[in-house]
Amino acid sequence: MDLTHRPRRLRKDGIRDLVSETVLEPSDFIAPVFVDATTDERVPIPSMPGHERVPVDDAVARVEEILETGVQAIMLFGIPHSKDAAGTRAWADDGVVQEATRRIRAATDASVVTDVCLCEYTDHGHCGPLEEGVHPDAGATQDRTAPTHEHHAHDHLTVDNDATLESLGQIAVSHAEAGAAMVAPSGMMDGMVGAIRAALDEAGHTDVAIMSYAAKYQSAFYGPFRDAADGAPAFGDRRHYQMDPANRREAGREVRLDVEQGADVLMVKPALPYLDIVSDLRREFDHPIAAYNVSGEYAMLHAAGEKGWLDLEAVALESLVSIKRAGADLILTYFAEDVAARL
16 A cells, blocks of 8 residues: 555644634624614524624624624614615614614724615515505514415515615615615615615715625525514515525526626625535635625524534534635624634
């Protein structure tokens, strides 16, 4: 047996770290923050252990906690005090994200990224105004335990794509005026990046970057987030505008359109079930690639850790290494603080 080549020589202590190909840093992470205009105290999110909705008055303190771990960037999600069919609170000057952004920028050095979408602001929970003449009873609630293939009476209804674009532009401009360094449209509307880029440039915010949710799949891994952000659809699902999990080649087409329209960062969501997409985009595009390690990925590891089936710290770190190894430059993750503090 020829043992001239012994790969194990590079796995010895003292050598192993020197030849490690993938290194995580706190600066790789973006930490999500949920700011809630309906509460005056922190509210734990049961399905996402360790995370809370925080009132606007606590937003700065929450961000300071994150910065202490070495994480430099945060993503703001807002829960407004009222909702309507068009989601008008999403672009209000005194909106929850706008006010939180102003306070965070005034008090900290955090890089503020803002979620640009309407699902948390519409009373029907979809990512834009519905098709003309359609506004079903918004009091109906979706059964989150129902199988994803089970269709409801209103499933044929969908968001009015083109009407949504103007709203997304208004949201992005309002966030930029509040001080956001980067805006992140997440609704998977056709033409959203172009509409937002045009609106930002016209308003004089040419330096505000766009991180597009360029390949966002209709995934069952979003459940805990919808509890956290109060953004579950009141009827049906989002299969008419989010991508089919079965489609890989389509992601390239979707992302290419966003690049042509001026996206600065390209995001894949979710992360772990879609590492092939992250890898594909890394090979095809020279833009920074982000991946969203979503709430369901976080919750399932926590659940297994609580059962004693997995070592939570170890699997959290391993999962994030896998995302970066696949090609992600940035990772939006609920593990950001815990892992950054250990790095």
